[in-house]
Amino acid sequence: MIVECPPASLSERKATCRAGSNIAFIKYWGVAGSGEDLNIPLNNSISMTLADAHTTTTVAWDGCVCLPEDTVVIDGVQLEGGPAERIVAHLDRLRALAGVPYKARVVSNNNFPMASGIASSASGFAALTVAGAAALGLRLNATRLSAVARQASGSASRSLFGGFVEWERGWGRGESESSSLLDTRSVAHQMYDENHWALRDVIAIVSAGAKRVSSSSGHRLAATSPLNAARTQCVREWLKTVRRAIAERDFSLLGPVLELDALAMHGVMMTSTPSLLYWQPGTLQVLQAVRSWREDEGVPVYFTIDAGPNVHLICEADSASEVERRVGALPAVERVLTSGPGTGPQFLDGHLF
Numbered sequence: 398m399i400v401e402c403p404p405a406s407l408s409e410r411k412a413t414c415r416a417g418s419n420i421a422f423i424k425y426w427g428v429a430g431s432g433e434d435l436n437i438p439l440n441n442s443i444s445m446t447l448a449d450a451h452t453t454t455t456v457a458w459d460g461c462v463c464l465p466e467d468t469v470v471i472d473g474v475q476l477e478g479g480p481a482e483r484i485v486a487h488l489d490r491l492r493a494l495a496g497v498p499y500k501a502r503v504v505s506n507n508n509f510p511m512a513s514g515i516a517s518s519a520s521g522f523a524a525l526t527v528a529g530a531a532a533l534g535l536r537l538n539a540t541r542l543s544a545v546a547r548q549a550s551g552s553a554s555r556s557l558f559g560g561f562v563e564w565e566r567g568w569g570r571g572e573s574e575s576s577s578l579l580d581t582r583s584v585a586h587q588m589y590d591e592n593h594w595a596l597r598d599v600i601a602i603v604s605a606g607a608k609r610v611s612s613s614s615g616h617r618l619a620a621t622s623p624l625n626a627a628r629t630q631c632v633r634e635w636l637k638t639v640r641r642a643i644a645e646r647d648f649s650l651l652g653p654v655l656e657l658d659a660l661a662m663h664g665v666m667m668t669s670t671p672s673l674l675y676w677q678p679g680t681l682q683v684l685q686a687v688r689s690w691r692e693d694e695g696v697p698v699y700f701t702i703d704a705g706p707n708v709h710l711i712c713e714a715d716s717a718s719e720v721e722r723r724v725g726a727l728p729a730v731e732r733v734l735t736s737g738p739g740t741g742p743q744f745l746d747g748h749l750f
């Protein structure tokens with residue numbers, strides 16, 4: 398039930414933010430044992446923030462104490478139970494930072510299917526963090542906002558920045574946890590802005606349905622896979638390759654390693670206990686097609702996959718229309734969404750309510 402508050406009191410503490418999702422070239426998969434609640438990752442990750450896959454969120458804090466509870470509407474649906482709890486927990490972090498008891502009204506819209514391997518939690522929690530903090534008058538820079546967003550969703554820490562972004566693990570192994578919400582040891586930073594390299598993420602949607610196991614539960618399973626230690630060991634070298642490939646805009650260096658880490662991460666997922674299998678028949682159809690276009694016909698395109706069945710085809714801008722045409726013609730592909738690199742979060746004047 399939504400209790401309407403007097404608009405004047407809400408508008409005083411209202412802000413709207415749009416944040417881009419991001420696609421990781423080196424993935425975040427698995428949280429450090431001691432830092433489970435803080436989302437301290439097992440390894441650094443590197444991503445590109447997306448211009449055209451984004452979440453817009455309006456947050457209004459109820460200073461008149463009319464709302465009995467937080468209300469959250471995403472893509473027109475009011476959340477109840479578990480899905481709402483994760484957002485309420487994040488609102489609690491913002492309340493704690495500001496030292497206020499206010500309940501909030503949150504309305505959020507994605508321009509892409511939620512919870513299907515297009516990182517809606519990244520853009521969603523980045524937008525919620527920025528809008529929520531601003532509406533409370535908290536003056537936090539992007540680094541601090543990255544630390545706060547990380548605690549809701551690890552990948553959201555990267556969406557606080559535009560362009561090409563690295564999230565540092567930050568915490569040394571065995572180092573004690575911090576109870577401070579603003580501890581900035583594990584945060585993202587921008588490597589290069591959105592104009593550095595015209596890469597494209599051509600997203601092949603093979604299933605727009607919600608996934609059965611959320612990535613936040615999956616991170617807790619990574620350590621049960623016998624392949625996990627091997628992947629985190631290899632990632633140290635792969636990070637160096639990806640940093641160099643981005644610095645030099647060298648696509649032939651970037652492509653093989655981003656594909657390799659996606660497969661390594663899915664190997665960890667599939668071999669954890671319980672086993673996570675996010676792929677569907679359509680996923681494999683796209684992977685096989687990409688391999689054959691590249692190996693048999695020389696189309697420069699590589700794939701990566703997040704915690705869902707959809708496939709992200711990474712290519713340079715001059716190959717994007719050819720890749721879109723080919724992938725759109727595959728029977729399993731329901732929809733194609735293409736994005737280049739985008740900016741960090743932006744405030745919007747037009748609120749969603």
Ligand code: PMV
Nearest residue numbers: 421424425551552612703704
């Ligand atoms: O931020 P989370 O908990 O939704 O985790 C995202 C994990 C992957 O998307 C699979 C990989 C990544 O680095 O984005």
